[in-house]
Amino acid sequence: MTDTTAQTGGAVATPARKGSLLEVDSLTRKRNAAEARFKMYGLSAVIVGLLFLVALLATILSNGTSAFTQTFITIPVPLERAEIEAAEKSIVKTSKYRAIIGTAFANVLSSAGIETDMSAKDLDKMMSSGAAASVRDFVLANPGSIGTTHTFDLLASSRVDGYLKGRVTREDLINDKNLDAAHLDIVDRLNAAGIVQKRFNWQFIFGADASDSRPEQAGIGVSMIGSFFMMLVVLVLSLPIGVAASIYLEEFAPKNRFTDLIEVNISNLAAVPSIVFGILGLAAFIQFAHLPQSAPLVGGLVLTLMTLPTIIISTRASLKSVPPSIRNAALGVGASKMQSVFHHVLPLAMPGILTGTIIGLAQALGETAPLLLIGMVGFIASNVPDGVAAGFLDPNSAMPAQIYEWAKRADPAFYERAWGGIIILLLFLMTMNIIAIILRRRFERRW
Amino acid sequence: MNEMPVVDAEAGTLLPKISAKKVQVFYGETHAIKDVDLNIADRTVTAFIGPSGCGKSTFLRCLNRMNDTIDICRVEGDIRIDGEDIYDPKVDPVQLRAKVGMVFQKPNPFPKSIYDNIAYGPRIHGLSRSKADLDEIVANSLQKAGLYEEVKDRLDEPGTGLSGGQQQRLCIARAIAVSPEVILMDEPCSALDPIATAKIEELIDELRENYTIVIVTHSMQQAARVSQRTAFFHLGNLVEEGETKEIFTNPTDRRTQDYITGRFG
Amino acid sequence: MPNHTVTSFDDELKSVAGRVSEMGGLSEVMLTDAISSLIRMDKDLARRVIAQDKRVDALQFEVEEQAILIIARRQPVAQDLRDVIAAMRISNDLERVGDLAKNIAKRVIAIEGSFDSKKFALGVEHMSELAQEQLKAVLDAYANRDTDSAANVRERDDEVDALYTSIFRELLTYMMEDPRQISICAHLLFCAKNIERIGDHATNIAENVIYMSTGVQPADERHKLDETGVETGTAR
Numbered sequence: 001m002t003d004t005t006a007q008t009g010g011a012v013a014t015p016a017r018k019g020s021l022l023e024v025d026s027l028t029r030k031r032n033a034a035e036a037r038f039k040m041y042g043l044s045a046v047i048v049g050l051l052f053l054v055a056l057l058a059t060i061l062s063n064g065t066s067a068f069t070q071t072f073i074t075i076p077v078p079l080e081r082a083e084i085e086a087a088e089k090s091i092v093k094t095s096k097y098r099a100i101i102g103t104a105f106a107n108v109l110s111s112a113g114i115e116t117d118m119s120a121k122d123l124d125k126m127m128s129s130g131a132a133a134s135v136r137d138f139v140l141a142n143p144g145s146i147g148t149t150h151t152f153d154l155l156a157s158s159r160v161d162g163y164l165k166g167r168v169t170r171e172d173l174i175n176d177k178n179l180d181a182a183h184l185d186i187v188d189r190l191n192a193a194g195i196v197q198k199r200f201n202w203q204f205i206f207g208a209d210a211s212d213s214r215p216e217q218a219g220i221g222v223s224m225i226g227s228f229f230m231m232l233v234v235l236v237l238s239l240p241i242g243v244a245a246s247i248y249l250e251e252f253a254p255k256n257r258f259t260d261l262i263e264v265n266i267s268n269l270a271a272v273p274s275i276v277f278g279i280l281g282l283a284a285f286i287q288f289a290h291l292p293q294s295a296p297l298v299g300g301l302v303l304t305l306m307t308l309p310t311i312i313i314s315t316r317a318s319l320k321s322v323p324p325s326i327r328n329a330a331l332g333v334g335a336s337k338m339q340s341v342f343h344h345v346l347p348l349a350m351p352g353i354l355t356g357t358i359i360g361l362a363q364a365l366g367e368t369a370p371l372l373l374i375g376m377v378g379f380i381a382s383n384v385p386d387g388v389a390a391g392f393l394d395p396n397s398a399m400p401a402q403i404y405e406w407a408k409r410a411d412p413a414f415y416e417r418a419w420g421g422i423i424i425l426l427l428f429l430m431t432m433n434i435i436a437i438i439l440r441r442r443f444e445r446r447w
Numbered sequence: 448m449n450e451m452p453v454v455d456a457e458a459g460t461l462l463p464k465i466s467a468k469k470v471q472v473f474y475g476e477t478h479a480i481k482d483v484d485l486n487i488a489d490r491t492v493t494a495f496i497g498p499s500g501c502g503k504s505t506f507l508r509c510l511n512r513m514n515d516t517i518d519i520c521r522v523e524g525d526i527r528i529d530g531e532d533i534y535d536p537k538v539d540p541v542q543l544r545a546k547v548g549m550v551f552q553k554p555n556p557f558p559k560s561i562y563d564n565i566a567y568g569p570r571i572h573g574l575s576r577s578k579a580d581l582d583e584i585v586a587n588s589l590q591k592a593g594l595y596e597e598v599k600d601r602l603d604e605p606g607t608g609l610s611g612g613q614q615q616r617l618c619i620a621r622a623i624a625v626s627p628e629v630i631l632m633d634e635p636c637s638a639l640d641p642i643a644t645a646k647i648e649e650l651i652d653e654l655r656e657n658y659t660i661v662i663v664t665h666s667m668q669q670a671a672r673v674s675q676r677t678a679f680f681h682l683g684n685l686v687e688e689g690e691t692k693e694i695f696t697n698p699t700d701r702r703t704q705d706y707i708t709g710r711f712g
Numbered sequence: 713m714p715n716h717t718v719t720s721f722d723d724e725l726k727s728v729a730g731r732v733s734e735m736g737g738l739s740e741v742m743l744t745d746a747i748s749s750l751i752r753m754d755k756d757l758a759r760r761v762i763a764q765d766k767r768v769d770a771l772q773f774e775v776e777e778q779a780i781l782i783i784a785r786r787q788p789v790a791q792d793l794r795d796v797i798a799a800m801r802i803s804n805d806l807e808r809v810g811d812l813a814k815n816i817a818k819r820v821i822a823i824e825g826s827f828d829s830k831k832f833a834l835g836v837e838h839m840s841e842l843a844q845e846q847l848k849a850v851l852d853a854y855a856n857r858d859t860d861s862a863a864n865v866r867e868r869d870d871e872v873d874a875l876y877t878s879i880f881r882e883l884l885t886y887m888m889e890d891p892r893q894i895s896i897c898a899h900l901l902f903c904a905k906n907i908e909r910i911g912d913h914a915t916n917i918a919e920n921v922i923y924m925s926t927g928v929q930p931a932d933e934r935h936k937l938d939e940t941g942v943e944t945g946t947a948r
Contacts, residue, residue, distance in 0.1 A: 325555035326555060328551055330567075332548065333548065333568035334568060335541070335567075336541045343571075348558065668787055696793065697926075697928070703790075704790050705714060707789050707790050708716065708788065710717065
């Protein structure tokens, strides 16, 4: 209450009259200059950051968009019963199909007026080694088509694809045992005739990985499913556990050394390198609990461990940001502690919690290192898992692990797919962030 | 519960609604309230005044055990409402708070509709059997808080959309809705403009008929206007308690005099 | 008493009290001068007294104005409130004292011819000395917040009243002895009455001093000793 200045108020000297306001004095000028300089630094920092971002996006897009198109060769294949039955009887079934396709391809060439002295086997090199399998799959799925002539869009080999995309040049082929310049001449003419064409590559988005020799067949779809099941595990486990833990710590736990310790450890956990979680998962879930290796369930568990601190920290922050007046109001009308938390505090903290959770999930989605240790980098050429249990327990990969896998391989055709995979991953992350922003906007309230 | 005023058989006088004896409050090592003896009469407005940090709010919060929510806070002594020790281990603070309502410094309506703000208390205490019951409680509470006419057409609009004064009256209505016997007000007008303040003061005066009201205020003029009795706290001590008209014209204690005339220091 | 946190409040309270004291001094002087002019039949002095009353009236107006401002701006309570209220009331009383002194001075001017002032005015002079003493004592009590001497003043009002009663009887006797003296005696009687009224105002001031410093309004247990009305059967 004592206000000494008021009592000595009379002693304060009256300020001397200042100079004109129309003249800026040197001190003010200096200050203004410093401020202008600081603004410039800040702006240039932002611009540098933006430039990096633009460079990054440009690189990704320029390298990756080509993965979304693929070269196809359109060939009408006569599916004669006798030949197919013969093929099905042989040991290596696809090689017979290959012969059928080879003949059909030669017919296409001659009908297009393209003269070549290449053998059928040489011509076959222009096609993906998976072409025969896809014809066979079609025949097995549609037995009624036997005896008719069906027009297939068969995958061209990755070299042909690379040539059309400008990745492969004639000079590159001097040392290539599969393809030579003569092939490219044919490709040029086929392309002009509309028989060889680049189309949108659905198989890249929905398909499975393929072996080293068939990059043109590789897709990210199956690992996307792996990622999906992992995220499901992460969401189902980390959201309730994280939120429950935060509510307890924030609202109910007594403040003592023990809870302080827990708090510090949670903050520390958030900073632990993800590979550490990987080795923890390997030891705990696979070696100790004997869960299947490479399974999305295990991946999800590991990522849950990693995401929990993030969710707990963001949840506690949003619980803390709920004004105490709301808690008081609830207690004041006779609500119990739990009622006040669940009826009032939690709903108000929800947007923050959801944002934190989605950001945690996005982090987990992009995480590679821990997956390496629990074997989720296996080569998974099989197709979509058949059923939910299989989805959790069958070996699978995850998007970032798949990208890592492709980037490792020698064939530059895989390199392109790695970039393409990154585009898809970024699209997912962006979607999740946008959802987070929308949730925040929708639920945000002002007090 | 106690509709009839309790009468002390021996003295034949009205027993106080709330009686506090030798109350001590500690915040950790700090001795925040020292040996406070105070009786609060039924159906009167008692004002607590005193400089910041004098313990008036702390003492107020002892009366409905809001201090329980602070870990380091420890309350000793004896506080009785209608003769019942509210710090008895058998007493559930949640039940106590339904009997002793509270209105806070900053209007703090829930970010819900006006209707839900008031209906919340009766709902969690199971005071209504049907929707019609609840509607009636809400309308009644709003009427008692003098807010009904202003908001009757927009009960489903958010309570946070009201003006500051309306929000505070909403908070009072919310407190009334659980039919308390005592209403504690912790500087209810400090965030309001003079007109809104006047409305709240008028309301307090009306509520006095049915409720025991204890109000903490920093405005001495407000204490003088609304209360019948005034208690002056200083440094955790209850310095003086008496009729408001006495305190403001001729206080007994020097410290009270210095405080209310603005001479503190 | 410690200072207010807001020092200008102290200044304002001091300023009001200062004006009241100034009024007190002026009205004291006016009373003294009015009595001197009566005894010496000094009409010039009487005129000066009349002129002085304007200043007292102006001061009273200022005190009231300031007190209203303080109430409006500071909302004084407790001691401060009593100070302000007492200042207003006391200034009111002092203004009346000034009026009464002026009235005596006016009578000095009005009285035609000469008279044996010594003989007639002796009692009035004696009474006025007592009244002056009372006024002085009560103004000192106000300045020093001295409740004891204020209480003393209050008790001694009876003496002034008693003196007035005896002067009344004395002047009545003179008037019966010599009807030519009736006019002058009537004037003197009014002067005595004025002095008696001044004594009452001093008592009022004393009560306000007590109220100011204790917060207790003294109960009116004082019995009036003005028996003149009863004695003569004429309404006062």
